[in-house]
Amino acid sequence: MEGDKKVQNTTLWLECAGPLVTLPVVGSYVAYFPQGHSEQVAASTQKEADMQFPSYPNLPPQLICQLYNITLHADQETDEVYAQMTLQPVTGVSCQQEKDQSLMSNLGIQTKEPTISFSKILTASDTSTHGGFSIPRRAADKVFPPLDYTKQPPAQEIVARDLHNNEWHFRHIFRGQPRRHLLTTGWSIFVSSKRLQAGDTVLFMRDQNGHLLLGIRCAKRQQTAIPSSLLSSDSMFIGVLAAAAHAAATNSRFTIFYNPRASPSEFVIPLVKYNKAVFHTQISVGMRFRMELETEDSSTRRYIGTITGIGDLDPIRWPNSYWRSLKVGWDESTAGQRQRRVSLWEIEPLSSPFIVCHSSSLLLRSKRPRLPQGLGQTLSSEEVLESPMKQSSLWGRGEEGTTDIQNLNLQGLGLERSMQIHQRSDLMALTLPSDY
Amino acid sequence: MEGDKKVQNTTLWLECAGPLVTLPVVGSYVAYFPQGHSEQVAASTQKEADMQFPSYPNLPPQLICQLYNITLHADQETDEVYAQMTLQPVTGVSCQQEKDQSLMSNLGIQTKEPTISFSKILTASDTSTHGGFSIPRRAADKVFPPLDYTKQPPAQEIVARDLHNNEWHFRHIFRGQPRRHLLTTGWSIFVSSKRLQAGDTVLFMRDQNGHLLLGIRCAKRQQTAIPSSLLSSDSMFIGVLAAAAHAAATNSRFTIFYNPRASPSEFVIPLVKYNKAVFHTQISVGMRFRMELETEDSSTRRYIGTITGIGDLDPIRWPNSYWRSLKVGWDESTAGQRQRRVSLWEIEPLSSPFIVCHSSSLLLRSKRPRLPQGLGQTLSSEEVLESPMKQSSLWGRGEEGTTDIQNLNLQGLGLERSMQIHQRSDLMALTLPSDY
């Protein structure tokens, strides 16, 4: 089956996915968020998960898994990139394992060597039948083979391969008054084959062997939410949860698709990243932070914001979840489009982050966690995390089922020294400061 | 959202769906088959449901529902027709209700008035860029407005609307030597827009107001199994079952999509049709039957076959299911493609069918059905249905988890008079002969 074929070129896939997308490596531990997965379904179907769902007692808001397998794909029709991940729920991760991972693969799959590439948002002229493609000057110099400028006009044939390993041929010529780089013959076939429109992005890059690759990224508006015609959105939402719950209950693997262009956020997060953010970073309302976001032209920019609230996104279905548990405001008034809720691991606190030593961290699973006694300044988990959430309905403005919590942070609840004890229904983590 | 818009013209939808497709009417009772629904998912994803599934005790092999809502749709890209049905599980259907339905809507939605239409399988010439569309003579006479043959050449403009209510304009001309009807200008735009290929079918019809409609039906081969890129096939299979099970457990509605061109068989069957086939028709191995199937050219033909076995398609996951419980052989040797398993309600026994009076039929739901005593020649349900199945592993050739049962039928098990008692885990039906 053609549509099932894997994408071979990881670098090209990542370029098409966008600058902020990271992938965990096979064998590493990750936190899987059913909420985030549901959000991807919601974004793809343009339907909210508004029905009443069965409860899955075995499915925590974050399911710790080992990444059993990951393959990269691209839609045969649209070239939309997606990753298939097979996750193996794990019942316990030892401290040593976690530390090993921390050293090995903090941020997941990455291409270390800086890629030689350029991307361009297509203009009306680029996509019209009237002409070819205008190559930005620097882009041509950087990624295309140099032209023989002694010829009149200088021209060559360009061969590039897409995610499906299909070859595309273009005539690259330097002409016009003033002179410019153009792709002529072959370009319009590419445009019509990929059904590109003005506003979409095309992307060329050169791999280690000097071979040219090209990919596309469709403008957001084109996400017309294919009404699946196979499964109702309700069934999809249930399927996502039930599959994960069944895997968790039977300790078996399950498979998900991560669609970076469609999904509002990543929902499979390296465990070390998750733990660092949740257990080793101090967060409070009013704290300022910065966060990288993708810009219109496919680069990244840091935006500054302030934490305005901490609480569950969905206190009914997903209590004590860290998924988008922060409510934020953005400094710039042009921030209308930006997320009003983010997760801890997405942000970078501007006040110097509080890091504690890993040496005594524990991570273990238990149905009824028993908190160790005699650790000095401890605080029951209910006091640390649950109590503010339980009261949220008293304070909240009711929006999104949460609240703005003013002047409240973990220290204000009595956590005087730098110790945090967090607890979930099935996963307990203790972090003790050693030399602070 | 464009893609969500309903199809307005039921008749056109039915024509595109094919001659054998029937739809239940709103308010009527139906039997929903999770197995059949899974088969549609399997056909669409080209994946078998090979994983281990959670068990859903609340979900019987056939879930009796009331059709709460049905809307017709067509894929915005491919024009593939599908129906969205919302089903309300019901706990009991009274005898009177069932009889009312039997009178009202035995066969579901149908267009009573014979439709004026024609369909044609496109030839290479029809789809090439070289020319237009050759209209079969009779077709032109039947559905297109008459030409003014005094003009030279006789020609007119044809306007037809598709399932999305989009208008298509064609030039209809009568020319050539010998004379023939052709569609010229406008035809190639239609072909390329719908991405029609030789072998696909185009279909014209005239509605009550004389307006022209047109639809398409793609050749089977074109089902290239879009790899969903959103949900893993495992999640889809689970989602289908979990959604139905949840609805059954909470007595709430659930929504499914029925895709007549992709699905091997209908899996939402009018209850009266189901009951008639299951409870009021006598079936035995060796019995000969006929069954209507769609032919290459979109008409129907009756094929003759013989029942070669009776037993569960999937004795492990779906014991005591009537879904494709008949194993059959076909008379014609060209039957390589035809189904080797069919359901009771799909066939028409050639020996005079055995019909009993409805007057004393009961249909009620109970978790632990207790069989009434003292009804004369009764037989426990285990003896009637389960015992042959339990022994199937001893007899079977192992294929498809069932067996060929030779010289075995219900009468052979001791059911001498015309009485049948069938029982499932949650639905019991008694049929007593009154005056036979």
Next chain:
DNA sequence: ATGTTGGCTAGAAGCCGACAA
């Protein structure tokens, strides 16, 4: 530096009857 436009041209799209099955 590069997006858009008018002019020009080559080649495909598309109309026709001839011919054949």
Next chain:
DNA sequence: TTGTCGGCTTCTAGCCAACAT
């Protein structure tokens, strides 16, 4: 009756530099 083909015409796709931003 209707599928395919060669001949011919029409029109669009597509190359070019001019011009504008």
